Amino acid sequence: MLMAVLAAVAVLLCLGVIAPILASRTAFPWGDPLAHDLVYLGSAAACLIAGGAALAYFLAATSAPLELSLPLGIPWMPAQLRLDALSAWFLLVINLGGLAASIYGKGYGRHVDEPRRVLPFFPAFLAGMNLVPLADDAFTFLLAWEFMSVASWLLVLSNHRQPGNAHAGMIYLVMAAFGGACLLLAFGILAGVNGTYHFADIRAHPPAGWVASIAVALVILGAGSKAGAVPLHAWLPIAHPAAPSHVSALMSGVMTKVALYGLVRVLFDLMGDPAWGWGAVLLVVGAASALYGILSALIEDDLKTILACSTIENVGIVLIGLGLALVFRVNGLAALAALSAGAALLHVFNHALMKTLMFCVAGAVQTATGTRSLERLGGLIHRLPVTAALALAGAAAISALPPFNGFISEWLTFQAVLGSPLLPQWTLRFGVPVVGAVMALAAALAAACFVRVYGIAFLGRPRTAESAAAEDVDPWMRGAMAGLAALCLAVGVLPRAVVVPLGHVVASVVKAPLPSATNGNGFAGWLWLTPLEPSQSSYGGLVVFLAVVVVTVAGAAGVHRLANNRVRRAPPWDCGFPDPQPATQYTGSSFAQPLRRVFGTLVFRAVERVDMPEPGETRPARFDIRLVDPVWTVLYAPLLACVSWVADRANPLQFLTIRRYLSLMFAALVILLSAVALSR
Amino acid sequence: MSAVLAVLLQLVQFALVLLVAPLVTGLARKARSRLLGRRGPLVVQPYRDLAKLLRKEAVMAENASWLYRIAPYLVFALLWLATALVPTFMTRQPLSPAADLIALVGLLASARFVLALAGMDVGTSFGGLGSSREMMIASLAEPAMLLVIFTMAMFVHTTSIPSIVDFVLGRPVGLRVSFALAVISLTMVGIAETGRIPIDNPATHLELTMVHEAMILEYSGRHLALIEAASMLKLVFYLSLIAVVFAPWGIVRADPDLAGLGIALGAWVAKIIAGTLVLSVFEASIAKMRVFRVAEFLGGAFLLGLLGTIFLYVSQAP
Numbered sequence: 002m003l004m005a006v007l008a009a010v011a012v013l014l015c016l017g018v019i020a021p022i023l024a025s026r027t028a029f030p031w032g033d034p035l036a037h038d039l040v041y042l043g044s045a046a047a048c049l050i051a052g053g054a055a056l057a058y059f060l061a062a063t064s065a066p067l068e069l070s071l072p073l074g075i076p077w078m079p080a081q082l083r084l085d086a087l088s089a090w091f092l093l094v095i096n097l098g099g100l101a102a103s104i105y106g107k108g109y110g111r112h113v114d115e116p117r118r119v120l121p122f123f124p125a126f127l128a129g130m131n132l133v134p135l136a137d138d139a140f141t142f143l144l145a146w147e148f149m150s151v152a153s154w155l156l157v158l159s160n161h162r163q164p165g166n167a168h169a170g171m172i173y174l175v176m177a178a179f180g181g182a183c184l185l186l187a188f189g190i191l192a193g194v195n196g197t198y199h200f201a202d203i204r205a206h207p208p209a210g211w212v213a214s215i216a217v218a219l220v221i222l223g224a225g226s227k228a229g230a231v232p233l234h235a236w237l238p239i240a241h242p243a244a245p246s247h248v249s250a251l252m253s254g255v256m257t258k259v260a261l262y263g264l265v266r267v268l269f270d271l272m273g274d275p276a277w278g279w280g281a282v283l284l285v286v287g288a289a290s291a292l293y294g295i296l297s298a299l300i301e302d303d304l305k306t307i308l309a310c311s312t313i314e315n316v317g318i319v320l321i322g323l324g325l326a327l328v329f330r331v332n333g334l335a336a337l338a339a340l341s342a343g344a345a346l347l348h349v350f351n352h353a354l355m356k357t358l359m360f361c362v363a364g365a366v367q368t369a370t371g372t373r374s375l376e377r378l379g380g381l382i383h384r385l386p387v388t389a390a391l392a393l394a395g396a397a398a399i400s401a402l403p404p405f406n407g408f409i410s411e412w413l414t415f416q417a418v419l420g421s422p423l424l425p426q427w428t429l430r431f432g433v434p435v436v437g438a439v440m441a442l443a444a445a446l447a448a449a450c451f452v453r454v455y456g457i458a459f460l461g462r463p464r465t466a467e468s469a470a471a472e473d474v475d476p477w478m479r480g481a482m483a484g485l486a487a488l489c490l491a492v493g494v495l496p497r498a499v500v501v502p503l504g505h506v507v508a509s510v511v512k513a514p515l516p517s518a519t520n521g522n523g524f525a526g527w528l529w530l531t532p533l534e535p536s537q538s539s540y541g542g543l544v545v546f547l548a549v550v551v552v553t554v555a556g557a558a559g560v561h562r563l564a565n566n567r568v569r570r571a572p573p574w575d576c577g578f579p580d581p582q583p584a585t586q587y588t589g590s591s592f593a594q595p596l597r598r599v600f601g602t603l604v605f606r607a608v609e610r611v612d613m614p615e616p617g618e619t620r621p622a623r624f625d626i627r628l629v630d631p632v633w634t635v636l637y638a639p640l641l642a643c644v645s646w647v648a649d650r651a652n653p654l655q656f657l658t659i660r661r662y663l664s665l666m667f668a669a670l671v672i673l674l675s676a677v678a679l680s681r
Numbered sequence: 682m683s684a685v686l687a688v689l690l691q692l693v694q695f696a697l698v699l700l701v702a703p704l705v706t707g708l709a710r711k712a713r714s715r716l717l718g719r720r721g722p723l724v725v726q727p728y729r730d731l732a733k734l735l736r737k738e739a740v741m742a743e744n745a746s747w748l749y750r751i752a753p754y755l756v757f758a759l760l761w762l763a764t765a766l767v768p769t770f771m772t773r774q775p776l777s778p779a780a781d782l783i784a785l786v787g788l789l790a791s792a793r794f795v796l797a798l799a800g801m802d803v804g805t806s807f808g809g810l811g812s813s814r815e816m817m818i819a820s821l822a823e824p825a826m827l828l829v830i831f832t833m834a835m836f837v838h839t840t841s842i843p844s845i846v847d848f849v850l851g852r853p854v855g856l857r858v859s860f861a862l863a864v865i866s867l868t869m870v871g872i873a874e875t876g877r878i879p880i881d882n883p884a885t886h887l888e889l890t891m892v893h894e895a896m897i898l899e900y901s902g903r904h905l906a907l908i909e910a911a912s913m914l915k916l917v918f919y920l921s922l923i924a925v926v927f928a929p930w931g932i933v934r935a936d937p938d939l940a941g942l943g944i945a946l947g948a949w950v951a952k953i954i955a956g957t958l959v960l961s962v963f964e965a966s967i968a969k970m971r972v973f974r975v976a977e978f979l980g981g982a983f984l985l986g987l988l989g990t991i992f993l994y995v996s997q998a999p
Contacts, residue, residue, distance in 0.1 A: 379804065382746045393748070393798075402794055403787040415783050415827070419834045422994070434831055434990045438983070441824035448790055448823075449816035452797045456812060461804030462744060529778050537839040539778045545762075545788070548776065553758035556907070560735070560754070564903040567738035574742070574899055575805040576886070587801065587809020595817035599976040 002054040003067040003084040006092060006135060009051035013128035016043045020120040033117075037110055040120045044127055045103035051131055052096030058089040059502040064509070074140055081199055083137035086509040087270065090346060090502070091134040091262045094353045097488070098255035099127045101481045105361050106247040108477030112368045113245045118159035126152035126251065133259050139188035139198040146184065146263070150177040150227075153256060156248045157240050166243045173240035176226055176233070183223030184263070190216040191271060200271060207273035217279050220267045221286070227260035229313045230320060231290040232632045237313060238297065242305035242373075246364025249305055253312045254357035258349050261319055268327065269342070269510045277331040277426060283324030288436045290317030291443035293632075296600055298450045299593050300607075300628065304363045304373040307454055308356065311399065314443055315352040318414060319345045321440055325417045326511055328429055335513035337420040340532050343500070343507045343515045344413035350499060351398070351406040351492060358395040358485035362388060365478055366458060369471035375454070375589035380463035384471040387479050389459045394486040396455045398493070400448040404546040406492035409530065411444055412540055416532040446596070453592045462583040494546045496530050590626070597626070605629060690937065691774045695765045698921070701950075702764070702913035703727035705920065705957055712961035727913065731906050739902030742803040752799035753900065753907035759792035760911040764918040768925050770945035771933035772843035780842040782830045786823060789874070789918075792911065793819050800896035811896025814972060818873055818880065818892065821979035826870045828986025829863045833926060836993055846929040862989035864927050869982035871919030875912065877960065879970040880978065883912075890969060917953070920960075924952040 016039065023036035058067075066085035073080040084092075106123065113119050129149030136142035154177065158170040190212060191203045208216055226233035241253045268279065294313025301307045322345025329338035365388045366381065367373050382389040398405035418437035424430050463469035473479070492499050500515070507515040516533050529539040573579045601607030605628040612623040657665075707724040714721025741749065766780045766788075793815065800812040834840045836859065837848040873880045876893040885891055897908050925932065931948030933941045970978060 380744070382748060382802075383744070397791070397794065400790075400794060401787070402791040403784060408787050412781075412783055412787070416840070419831065419838075419840065422835045422838075427994075430994055431991060434828075434835070435987070437831060438824060438828050438987060441827035442820070445790070445820040445823035448794055449820045452794060452801075452812065452816050456798055456801035456809070460746070460748070460798060460802045461809070535778070536841065536844050538781050538783075538841050540781055540784050541779050544776065544779050545784070548762050548779070549755075549758055552762050553754050556758050556761065557754045560903050560907065564735035564906070565738050566903075569738055569740045570743050570745075571740050572743060573803045573805050574740075574901075575803075575807055576898065579805065583804065585806050586804045587806060587813060592809060592813040595813055595972070596820065598973060599817065599821070 002058050002061075003069050003082060003135070005054035005057075006051045006084065006131060007069075007082070009047040009054070009096075010128045010131050012047040012050075013044060013124040013131070016040050016047075017121045017123075017125035017128070020124070021117070024117045024120055036120055037116060038107070040124055041103050041107040041110060044124045045100055045107070047124070048096040048099035048103060048127065052093055052100060055089040055092035055096065058084060058086070059093075059505060064505050068137065074144070078138065078140060078198065080141045081137035081201075082135045082141070083200070084135060086505045087262075087265065088134035090506040091258060091349075092131065093502075094258050094350050095127075095130050095134070095255050098251060098353045098357045099130070101357050101361070101485050102247045102251050102255075103127075104484075105250070105364070105478050105481035108475040108481075109245070109247050109361075109364050109368065114160050114163075118161075119156060119245055119248070122152050122155045122159070123248065126156060126248070128152075130251075130255060130259050134262055137200045139192060139200070139203075142263075143181070143185060143188065146259075147181055149256065149259065150181065153244070153248070153252055156252075157244045159245060159248075160243065163243070165239075169236075169239045169243040172236045176236040180223045180226035180233075183219045183226070187216045187219035187223060187267070190219070191267070200266075203271045207271060209273065213272060214276070214278070217268065217272065218282075220264060221279075221282060224260045224264040224267075225286065225320075228257045228264070228316045228320075229260075229290070229294075230286050230316060231293045231313065232636050234290065234294070234313045235630075235632060235637060238301070238306050238309040241309040241312070242303060246305070246360055246367060249309075250357040250360035250364070253309055253360055254353045257312055257316055258353055261316070261323075261349060265323065265346075265510065268323070275327050275331050277328050277429065280324045280327030280331065281429065281432065283320050283327065284432065284436050287317045287320030287322075287324055288439040290314065290320060292317070292439050292446075293604070295443045295446045295450055296604055297630075299446060299453065299596055300601060300605070302375050302589055304366060304375060304378075304454065304458065305360065307375075307450070308359050308363060311359075311447065311450065312352075312356055314447060315348065315356070315399075317443070318411065318440060319348050319352070321345075321436055322348060322410075322414050322417065324436075325414070325420075325433070328424065328433070329417075329420065330511055332424055332426075334420065334423055335511070336516050336533060337417060337423070338511045339507045339513040339515045340413060340420070341417040342511045343503055344410055344417055346506055346510075347413065347496075347499065347503055348407075348410035350503075351410050351489075354485055354488050354492070355395050355398040355405075355407060358391070358482055358489065359399060361478065361482045361485065362392040362395060365474045365482070368474050368478075370465075370467045372465070372467065375457045377465045378458040378463075378468045379461045379465075379583060379586065381459045381468060381471060384463075384468070385459075385473045387473055388482065391479070391482040391486040392455060392459060394489055395482075396451040398489040400451045401444050402448065403540075404490070404493045404542055404549065406489050406496075409493060409496050409540070409542065411440075413532055414440065416538055449596060453589060457587075457589045457592060461586050464583050464586070464588075494542045495527065496542050497527050500530065601628065604631065606631070687775050690771065691776060694769060694771075694774060695761070697769060698764045698914065698917055699761060699910075701953070702910065702917045703731060705917050705953060706913045708954065708957050709916070709961050709964075712958055713965050716961060716965035727909075731910060734901075734906035734909065735903050737902045739900075739904050741901075741904075742805075742899055744803060745899070746802055749799050749802040749899075750904075752795050752802075753904040753911075756792045756796045756799075757907040757911045757914075759788050759795070760914045760918065763788040763792070764914045764921065766842075767918060767921045768842055768846065768932060769921055769949045770942060771937055772846050773934065777843050778841070782834070782840045782842065782845075783827070785922075786826055786830070789915075790819070790823060796896065796908070800898075803899050805899065807895045807898045811892055811894070811898070814892040815896055818975055818979065821976060821983065822870045822873045825866055825979055825982040825986050826874075828983060828990060829867045829870070832859050832863045832986060832989040832993060835990065842925060843934075845926055846932060847934065849926075849929055850932075850934070857993075859989040859993045860927065862985045862992065864923065866982045866985040866989065867919075867923055867926075869978065869985070871923070872960075872963075873975065873979055873982075875916045875919060878964045879967045880975055882969055890972070892972070920953050920956040921949075923956065924949065928952060 132145035298310035
C-alpha cells in the first residue's frame with residue numbers, strides 16, 4: 002500500500018516533467034492538448050491509486066503501520082517513510098480532493114489564461130501534498146512541505162499579469178517562508194542535542210518542560226500560518242483566489258488540511274504528555290479564526306475570496322476540536338478526547354469535500370460569466386441549472402445544515418463542548434462554553450453568508466449581460482462537482498461509513514477508542530450516530546433524510562389532492578411596484594448591511610458614508626463603506642515597519658570590503674564557539 | 682408495547698401538532714385582540730384562511746425558478762418534522778432518538794435557509810430585504826438558543842429530549858437561577874424566531890418594519906398556505922419545547938395506558954394554552970422595535986444564555 006502511494010507520487014512527478022516538454026509548441030505542434038489530457042487524466046489516475054491505497058489500509062484487518070526507508074537525501078540519513086492510520090486518513094482526504102480537482106481541471110484547464118504555466122506544477126503540487134503525510138523524519142517532512150509550498154506558489158503566480166496577483170504571490174511567499182522557518186526550528190528543538198530527526202526517535206525521547214512549550218508554539222505558528230489560523234491568516238484570502246479555480250480548490254480544500262496534519266502529527270503523536278495550556282491556545286486561536294473568518298466572508302464581494310475566508314472559519318472549527326481533544330486528554334477523559342479528535346478529523350474530511358466543491362462552483366461561474374464579483378452575477382439558476390443545483394448542495398453542506406455532512410462534524414464538536422463540566426481547571430470550565438458559544442455564532446453566520454452567496458449569484462435577476470447569457474459548463478466540470486455533492490450528501494446520510502475508519506485513526510491519535518465507532522453495531526449503528534452514550538445524544542442522518550423526504554412527499558401529495566393545482570405566471574408582485582431594472586434588487590452589499598452594522602462596527606470599524614445631493618442638484622448620490630482589518634493595522638503594519646527599519650540599518654553591511662567580511666565571520670565563529678564552551 | 686401501536690402513536694403525534702397549530706395561532710390572535718379591547722376574529726379563523734389559500738390558484742412570478750416552487754413543501758416538511766419530534770404526550774416513540782436538541786436547531790436552520798433563498802429567487806427588493814433581515818435575526822437567535830441548550834445539557838449531561846425529561850422528572854431539581862435565565866432566553870429566542878412583536882409583526886405589511894412577510898411577499902395560493910402553516914407549526918414548536926423541557930409534568934414516559942395518555946394530552950393542551958396566553962399578554966404590552974434594536978434584544982438573550990451556563994458552575998462549586 003505504501004508502495005502504491007509512492008508509485009502515484011512518482012507518476013505525478015513524471016507528469017510534471019513531461020508536461021512542459023510536450024507543451025512546448027515548437028517541438029510538437031500537437032503537444033498542447035495532449036499534455037493537457039495527459040496531466041489531468043494522469044493526475045486523476047494517480048490520485049485514484051493513492052486514495053485507493055489509503056482506503057485499502059483501512060479495509061485491511063491489520064492496522065500496523067507500514068515503514069520504508071529510501072536511500073535518498075542526506076548520505077547518513079535515508080528518507081524514512083511510514084503509512085499509519087493518521088497518514089492514511091489524510092491521504093484519503095488529499096486524494097479525494099485531488100481526484101475531483103483533476104477531473105474538474107480536465108474541463109476547466111482549457112479556460113485558464115496560460116495553461117502552460119499550470120500544467121507542470123499541478124501534478125507536482127499533488128505529489129508534494131501526498132508526500133507530507135508519508136514522511137517519517139523531519140528532513141523528508143520539511144522537504145515535502147516546502148515542495149508543496151513552492152509548487153502552490155508557482156500556481157498562484159500562473160496568472161501573474163492579472164493585477165494584484167504578483168502582490169498575492171509575494172505575500173504568500175513571505176508567509177510560507179515564515180511558516181517553514183518556524184517548523185524548521187521546531188524540528189530542531191524536537192530532535193534535541195543529538196540531532197536524531199527520525200520521528201521514531203523523537204517519539205521515544207520527546208522534549209519536556211519549557212523546551213517542549215517552545216516547540217509547540219513554533220509548530221502552532223508554522224502549521225497554523227499554512228492552515229490560515231488567525232492572526233496568521235492574512236495571506237490566505239489574497240493568495241487562494243489568485244490561483245486558477247481548480248488549484249484554489251486544492252489549496253483551500255486540501256493544502257490547509259495538510260497543514261493541520263502537521264499540527265496533529267506533532268502535537269498528538271511526537272510530543273509526549275501534553276499540557277492543557279496548549280489545548281487552551283488552540284481553543285482561543287480556533288474560536289478567533291472561526292468568528293473572524295466568517296465575518297470577513299460576510300462582507301467580501303469576490304466569490305473566491307468569500308470561500309477563502311470561509312476556509313479560515315472551518316480551520317477554526319477543526320482547531321477547536323483539536324484543542325478540546327488535547328484538553329480532555331490531559332485530564333484523562335479518554336472518551337471525550339476521542340470524540341473531540343474524531344469530530345475535528347471528520348470536519349477535516351467534510352470541509353475538504355465541500356470547499357473543493359464550492360471552489361469548483363466558483364470556477365464554473367467564472368467560466369460561464371467571466372466574473373467572480375457577486376454584484377455582477379444573478380439569475381444563474383436559469384442559465385446554469387446543473388451547477389446551480391450542485392452549488393445548492395455545497396452551500397447547504399458548508400452552512401452545517403442537516404442532512405448534509407457539515408452538520409455532523411459540527412454537531413459532534415458541540416457534543417464535545419458539552420463535556421466541559423468534567424474538566425478540573427476552572428479556566429477551561431468557563432472558557433470552553435464561551436468557545437462553544439463563539440462557534441455557534443460562527444455556524445449561524447455561515448448560513449447567512451451562504452444564503453447571501455447563493456441568493457445573489459444564482460437567484461434573482463441577472464445583473465449584467467454576461468450573466469444573462471451564461472452557458473452551463475462542460476461535462477467534466479459538472480461531473481467532478483456532482484461527485485463531490487453526492488459525497489457531501491452521502492456522508493451526511495450515512496456517517497457510519499466514514500466514522501468506522503475514523504475510529505482507527507482516533508484510536509492511534511489519542512490512544513482511546515472512538516465511542517461513535519464502537520457503539521451500536523449492526524443495523525442500529527447505521528441508523529443512529531451516538532457520540533457517547535445512546536441515551537445522551539444521537540443523530541440519525543439516514544432517519545432525518547428519509548423523514549424529510551417522506552414528509553415532503555406526503556405533504557406535497559396531500560396538498561395536490563386537496564388544493565387548487567393551477568399555477569399562473571405573472572409579473573412579480575413586489576407590493577404593487579415592480580421595477581424592471583435588475584439594479585433595484587438587493588445586492589450583496591445590501592444583503593450584508595444588517596450584519597455589517599451589528600458586527601462590522603465592532604470588528605472592522607466599518608463606517609458607512611451616504612452623500613445625498615440636495616434637492617435640485619443633478620450629481621448622483623454616493624454611498625461608500627470603509628472597513629479596517631484590525632489584524633493588518635495592529636499586527637502586520639508595525640511588524641512591516643520594524644522589518645524595514647532593521648533592513649535600512651543593516652543595509653551598510655552590504656557594502657563592506659572583503660577584509661571586514663572575513664573579520665565578521667571570524668568574530669561570529671569565536672562567539673559561537675565560546676557560547677558552546679560556556680553551555681557545556 | 683406493540684410495534685403497530687408505537688407507529689400509530691407516532692402518527693398521532695404528527696397529526697396532533699399539525700391540527701393544533703392553526704388553533705394556537707388563532708388563540709394567540711384572539712387573546713391579543715381582547716387585551717387590546719377589540720373583539721378579534723374567531724379562534725378557528727386560521728383554518729379558514731388556510732382553506733381559502735388552498736382553494737386559490739398559485740400566481741408565480743415569470744422568472745421564478747424550481748427552487749421557488751419546492752421551497753414551500755420543504756419548509757413545511759422540515760418544520761412539521763421538527764415540531765413532531767418535540768415530545769407532546771409521550772417521550773418514547775420510534776423517532777424519539779432523533780429528538781436531539783441540537784439536531785432540532787439544525788432542522789429549523791435548514792427550513793430558514795430554504796425560505797430565505799426562496800425570498801431572493803424572484804429578484805425583488807422586498808424579497809432581498811426580508812431574507813437579509815431574517816438571516817440577521819437568525820444569526821443572533823440561533824447561538825442564543827444553542828447557549829440555552831448548553832446550559833441544559835451541561836446540567837443534565839444530555840441533549841436528547843427524552844433523557845432530559847427523565848432527568849427533570851426523576852429527581853427534585855428545585856429552582857435554579859440557570860434554569861430561570863434559560864427559560865427567559867429561550868422565550869426571547871422563540872419570540873424572535875416566530876416573528877412576534879416586538880421583533881416582527883405578523884399582521885403588518887408596512888415596508889420599513891416587515892421581515893418575514895417581506896420574504897414571502899411573492900407567494901400565493903397553496904404555496905402561501907404551506908408557508909403559513911409552517912409558521913404556525915413553528916409557534917407550536919417553541920411552546921411545546923419550553924413546555925417539555927422546563928415543565929414536563931404529566932408526560933407519559935413508560936408504556937402508555939389510556940388514562941395516562943389522556944392526562945398527558947390534557948396537560949400538554951393546558952401548558953400550550955397557558956403559554957399562548959402569556960405570549961399574548963407580552964405582545965399586547967410591548968411596542969414593536971426598530972430592526973436594529975433586534976440585535977440588542979437578541980444580544981440580551983445570548984448573554985442570558987451565557988450567564989445561565991456560568992451560574993451553573995457557580996451553583997455547583999463546592
